[in-house]
Amino acid sequence: MIRTTTLYAVALAALGLTALACQPQPVAKPTDSVAAAPTTQRFAKFTSPSTKPFAPLTNQVDLENSHVVTGKIVSGAQPENDKGFALLRDMGIKTIISVDGAQPDVESAKRFGMRYVHLPIGYDGVDETEGKAIAKALNELPGPIYLHCHHGHHRSAAAVAVACVNNGMLQPEQAEDVLKTFATGANYKGLWKAARDAKRVDDKELAALQIQWVERAKIPALADAMVKVDHHSDNMKAIQKAGWKTPADHPDLDPPHEALQLQEHFAEIARTDDAKNRPEGYRKLLTESEQSASDLREALAATPMDTKKVESAYKRLSTSCTACHKGFRD
Numbered sequence: 001m002i003r004t005t006t007l008y009a010v011a012l013a014a015l016g017l018t019a020l021a022c023q024p025q026p027v028a029k030p031t032d033s034v035a036a037a038p039t040t041q042r043f044a045k046f047t048s049p050s051t052k053p054f055a056p057l058t059n060q061v062d063l064e065n066s067h068v069v070t071g072k073i074v075s076g077a078q079p080e081n082d083k084g085f086a087l088l089r090d091m092g093i094k095t096i097i098s099v100d101g102a103q104p105d106v107e108s109a110k111r112f113g114m115r116y117v118h119l120p121i122g123y124d125g126v127d128e129t130e131g132k133a134i135a136k137a138l139n140e141l142p143g144p145i146y147l148h149c150h151h152g153h154h155r156s157a158a159a160v161a162v163a164c165v166n167n168g169m170l171q172p173e174q175a176e177d178v179l180k181t182f183a184t185g186a187n188y189k190g191l192w193k194a195a196r197d198a199k200r201v202d203d204k205e206l207a208a209l210q211i212q213w214v215e216r217a218k219i220p221a222l223a224d225a226m227v228k229v230d231h232h233s234d235n236m237k238a239i240q241k242a243g244w245k246t247p248a249d250h251p252d253l254d255p256p257h258e259a260l261q262l263q264e265h266f267a268e269i270a271r272t273d274d275a276k277n278r279p280e281g282y283r284k285l286l287t288e289s290e291q292s293a294s295d296l297r298e299a300l301a302a303t304p305m306d307t308k309k310v311e312s313a314y315k316r317l318s319t320s321c322t323a324c325h326k327g328f329r330d
Contacts, residue, residue: 054181062087065152067181070169072143075160075182077152079105085112094142099134099159100149101225101268106215117141118217121155122228123264125190126162131198134159135166136206137213150271157182158191165198167206172198187257187301222274225265232261233321236314244300244310259297262317266290278328285324292317 057066057074062083066076074093078100079085085105088096089112097117098104104116117137121130138145138160149155161178164170170178175195184191235258238247246253266289269275275286296313299306 054178059087063152065182069160069164069178073138073145073147073160073164073169075147075152075156077156078102078148078150079108079146082108082112085109085114088146089113091144091146093144093146095137095145097134097137097141097145097147098149099147099155102150102271103216103273115142116215117213118215119159120217121159123155123188123191123261124228126158126194130159131162131166131194132201132206132209133211134163135201136209136211138163138169139167139206141213153182154184154188154191157184158188158194161195162198165195166201168200168203172200185260187254187260189254189257222269222272225269225272229262229265229269232258232265236262240314244305244307256297256301259293259300263290263293263297266293282324282328285320285327289317289320289324292320 054067054069057063057068057076060066062081063079064077066074069075074091078098079088079096085108093114095115095117096104096109097119099119099121101120101122104118106116109116119130119134119137121127126134134147138147147156147160149159157179161170161175164178165172165175175198176192179192179195186192235250235253236255238250239245239253239255239258242248244255246255266286270283270286270290275283292313296310296317299309299313302309
């Protein structure tokens with residue numbers, strides 16, 4: 001074993017692993033929510049709930065935003081290439097769980113001796129069924145386990161927080177600390193709410209769940225994403241009707257957050273195989289819709305709000321969507 005004092009090596013030790021291909025690297029600067037306590041005190045044991053902060057792996061290049069969560073669970077960004085999968089293999093990871101909407105790279109995982117399980121969730125929260133399914137997976141699938149979304153900041157953080165509270169790996173009061181550690185955006189209100197509301201689920205209930213673990217979820221990514229786009233588009237219409245403010249009869253709607261949801265769903269659609277195989281004109285309109293949603297989000301969040309900029313961005317978004325529907329759906 002190569003001797004090293006990096007956080008990465010300590011993370012491996014916390015997982016009970018060996019650094020097979022780890023070279024000494026500079027110590028990564030902890031996130032604001034990670035206390036400057038001795039490194040050996042930053043890890044949880046799988047056998048009992050954690051009361052300590054979480055430690056980042058030193059290699060944040062091949063596994064962006066990766067942190068040890070418990071003695072069985074590591075979470076972060078999607079492994080993008082062979083280097084990422086090799087790092088997971090060398091850490092001893094046995095199972096990779098994706099909560100991302102895009103289809104996992106199952107073949108690469110298999111080449112490096114790991115199993116993929118796909119349990120996708122959305123940007124708007126982790127519902128009870130999803131949380132319990134992920135909690136059961138973390139309990140029962142071979143570990144150590146690596147859980148990821150795309151960039152490792154938002155969906156995976158909420159998923160691991162909710163699931164680890166559900167199965168008792170973390171205490172309920174730690175859930176929001178997970179999102180802080182992974183730098184989950186404050187505007188992802190549904191994900192934060194899911195973490196705050198997470199509660200312990202009886203072990204017998206989790207064990208009794210009948211779930212078939214699949215490498216790739218069978219729900220068509222495009223169809224699922226478009227349903228969510230339609231939902232948030234309806235919300236945006238209500239916000240427009242209320243003068244670009246939260247509607248009185250829908251107090252849970254936050255205008256910038258609804259625009260963000262549209263932006264993320266367009267980005268998700270663009271990453272599907274379906275979108276990649278469609279004509280250039282379709283992809284161009286999809287890119288325009290994502291950009292317009294981003295502009296709309298920024299305009300709605302500005303203080304003071306410039307109504308003309310909001311209207312302009314919304315008009316461009318509506319035009320792109322109408323053109324796409326006319327040319328490729330209707």
